[in-house]
Amino acid sequence: MHRRGYYTQFGGAYLPEILVATFEALEAAFDQAKADPDFWQTYLKVMTDYSGRPTPLTHAANLTRHFGGAKIYIKREDLNHTGAHKANNVMGQGLLVQRMGKTRVIAETGAGQHGVATATMAARMGFECTIYMGEVDVERQRPNVFWMERLGATVVPVRDGTRTLKDAINEAFRDWVGNMDTTHYVLGTACGPHPFPEMVTYFQSIIGQEARRQILAQEGRLPSRVYACVGGGSNAMGLFSGFLDDPVELVGVEAGGKGLKSGRHASRLKASDASIGVAQGYKTYFLQNDDGQMRETHSIAAGLDYIGVSPILAHFKENGRARFEAATDEEVIAAMSLTMTREGLIPALESAHAFAQAFKEAPAMSPEDILIINQSGRGDKDIFTVADAFGDPAWQAFIRKKAAQYGA
Ligand SMILES: *Cc1c(COP(=O)(O)O)cnc(C)c1O
Numbered sequence: 203m204h205r206r207g208y209y210t211q212f213g214g215a216y217l218p219e220i221l222v223a224t225f226e227a228l229e230a231a232f233d234q235a236k237a238d239p240d241f242w243q244t245y246l247k248v249m250t251d252y253s254g255r256p257t258p259l260t261h262a263a264n265l266t267r268h269f270g271g272a273k274i275y276i277k278r279e280d281l282n283h284t285g286a287h288k289a290n291n292v293m294g295q296g297l298l299v300q301r302m303g304k305t306r307v308i309a310e311t312g313a314g315q316h317g318v319a320t321a322t323m324a325a326r327m328g329f330e331c332t333i334y335m336g337e338v339d340v341e342r343q344r345p346n347v348f349w350m351e352r353l354g355a356t357v358v359p360v361r362d363g364t365r366t367l368k369d370a371i372n373e374a375f376r377d378w379v380g381n382m383d384t385t386h387y388v389l390g391t392a393c394g395p396h397p398f399p400e401m402v403t404y405f406q407s408i409i410g411q412e413a414r415r416q417i418l419a420q421e422g423r424l425p426s427r428v429y430a431c432v433g434g435g436s437n438a439m440g441l442f443s444g445f446l447d448d449p450v451e452l453v454g455v456e457a458g459g460k461g462l463k464s465g466r467h468a469s470r471l472k473a474s475d476a477s478i479g480v481a482q483g484y485k486t487y488f489l490q491n492d493d494g495q496m497r498e499t500h501s502i503a504a505g506l507d508y509i510g511v512s513p514i515l516a517h518f519k520e521n522g523r524a525r526f527e528a529a530t531d532e533e534v535i536a537a538m539s540l541t542m543t544r545e546g547l548i549p550a551l552e553s554a555h556a557f558a559q560a561f562k563e564a565p566a567m568s569p570e571d572i573l574i575i576n577q578s579g580r581g582d583k584d585i586f587t588v589a590d591a592f593g594d595p596a597w598q599a600f601i602r603k604k605a606a607q608y609g610a
Contacts, residue, residue, distance in 0.1 A: 207396025209517035215395035216483050221375075224382045229397045231302045236404065241297070248293050249408065252326065253283040257409075259416035259574070264544040265561075272426065272567035274560065275574045276547065277413045279437065286550065286579030287409060287437045288319040292388055294405030296323040299386045306330040306385040310374040312339050312367035313504030314346025315583070316390035321355035323388075331355040334373045336366035343504075345583075368496060368509070371482060391434025392512040395483035399514050403439040410444020413574055425572040427451040427563070431555040432471070432526070433505050435512030437578040442524065451525065454515060455559040457501030458528030468499035470511045471519045471526040478516075486513045502531035502587060503551035505579075529558035535591045537561050538581065550579035551587060 207213050215225055235241040249255040258281070262274040279287040299307060307329045311317030317333040324331035333350055337359040340347055350357050363369040378387045392402040417425055428445060430438035432454040442452045459467035462474075470476040470487040479488045481496065489497045489509050501507045518524035529537070534551060537558035541547050549557055553576065560575045567573070581588065589597040 207400065209399075209514050210520060211478075212484075212486050212516040212520075213396055213399060213513035214480075214485050216480050216485070217395055218379070220379055221382075224378070225395060225397070227302070228386075231298055232397050232401050232404075235298055235301055241301075245294055245297055245405070246408075248297065249290065253289045253293060254281055255408065256412045256416070257281045259413055259420065260547075261420070262545050265541070268540070268544055269561065269564040271565040271569065272563075272571040272573045273421075273569065274564060275417065275420075275425070275572060276545075277409060277441065277574055277576045279409060280547075280549065280553070280577045280580035284315075284319045284322050285582065286315060286319070287406060287440060287576075288316055288390065288579075289322075290408055290440065291390065291402050291405050291436060292316075292319045292323040295386070295388050295401070296327045296329070299329065300327060302386065304329075304384055304386050306332070306381065307388050308332045308334065308374050308377050308385055309388040309390060310334040310367065310370040311346075311390070312336070312370070312507065314339065314343035314350070315505060315579070317350050317355070317357070318346050318353070320388050320390075321350040321353040324355060325353045332377065333357045334360055334370040334377070336360050336364070336370045338365040339367065339370070368482075391436040391508075392439045392514060393434045393482075393484065393486070393510050399484070399512055402436050403443060403514060406436050406440025407443035409437065409440035409576065410442060412444070413441060414444040414448075417572065417574065421572055423572070424448050424450055425574045426567065427453055427560075427571070428574045428576070429453045429455060429556040429560045430576040431503075431506060431552050431578060432456045432511065432515060433503075433508050433552060434510070435515045437576055439512060439514055441574070441576045442518075446523070452518070452523065453559060454524055454526045455555040456526060456528045457499075457503060457506035457555060458530040458533070459500040459502070461530055462528055466500040467528065468501045468507050468509075469528040470509075471515060472528045482510060484510075484513055486510050486516045487519075502534055502591070503555065503584075505550070505552040506555065527559045529555040533558040535588070538588065539592075547577065548581040549577045550581045551584045553578040554581070
């Protein structure tokens with residue numbers, strides 16, 4: 203075990219012997235890529251020509267007026283190809299796969315968004331692609347499974363255990379062990395064994411680099427605070443990366459679910475019922491029982507419903523560089539509603555957590571203060587959940603009619 207990849211006590215690479223050489227090769231390829239100035243230029247070109255970057259930094263004039271405090275800006279990661287910041291990570295890893303001369307990518311996905319992004323990258327770059335998904339999630343996320351398959355990926359439903367994300371992760375690792383020579387495992391967030399937290403952060407740092415440049419161009423000064431939702435931590439690390447050396451407060455917002463006291467949440471950094479442990483190859487805060495069994499998590503946003511969290515964010519909790527908060531399902535729906543009706547923007551339910559926290563804090567701030575909220579993705583995908591939350595009767599009648607038509 204080497205010290206690189208540790209963030210004080212967090213992170214590391216707790217690997218079965220058989221995977222050690224593969225991780226060393228990955229780390230070496232990543233180091234060479236980083237040292238090659240052409241690599242970042244190639245990455246920028248792909249993100250510009252294919253994914254629509256740079257994404258705008260939008261002044262939310264109506265929300266600013268509504269709250270009467272800080273001046274609110276929104277970083278528009280929803281405008282990436284496939285509708286979220288996930289494109290930044292998968293396209294970067296795809297370029298690395300090309301450098302390593304591998305021909306196949308695998309990934310695991312819960313909500314399906316990372317699966318769609320990976321299948322998209324594989325189609326574009328000419329890789330074979332297999333996506334592991336718990337059988338329960340396959341049922342819950344039919345539209346995403348449909349698109350992954352149309353994009354040319356093979357989707358494998360995992361029938362072990364609880365038939366959800368953590369079982370899919372185990373299956374993906376099993377595949378990797380059997381196919382290391384040809385295959386790269388595209389991890390979807392700033393978690394997992396080293397070098398993934400560092401590597402995913404590297405690609406996502408494009409968010410913060412752009413946001414810093416844009417706010418200086420538009421306002422001539424830095425924001426007081428920046429807000430991002432925290433699932434595994436990749437969009438937060440991406441935004442935070444641009445401001446690490448500045449006097450800017452970094453705020454990460456987790457899924458408060460039904461409330462931190464209810465036990466039905468997905469907060470690992472703010473909640474007091476999370477604890478430090480080693481699982482899935484790295485050390486961080488997990489939602490686990492006293493005997494180390496992973497707990498059921500809950501969030502209205504599928505993408506935040508995750509038991510671990512980036513070891514780099516765990517480190518920021520410890521050294522105080524970032525502040526962590528949690529927004530409840532109810533607060534998130536209210537924030538999403540306000541953002542839709544005031545600005546005509548439809549943030550993903552995940553992103554709306556960051557909005558909810560910023561809205562709590564903006565009124566008490568001065569008009570001299572600027573804050574930036576990361577809109578990590580677009581909310582179109584959340585149509586079923588949001589319609590339910592708003593109790594829309596016309597929509598519910600429509601769904602009943604469709605279900606009857608298809609004999610469901
Ligand atoms: C996947 C996802 C997230 C959560 O992932 P992070 O790694 O924490 O960024 C947040 N927002 C959107 C829109 C997502 O699709």
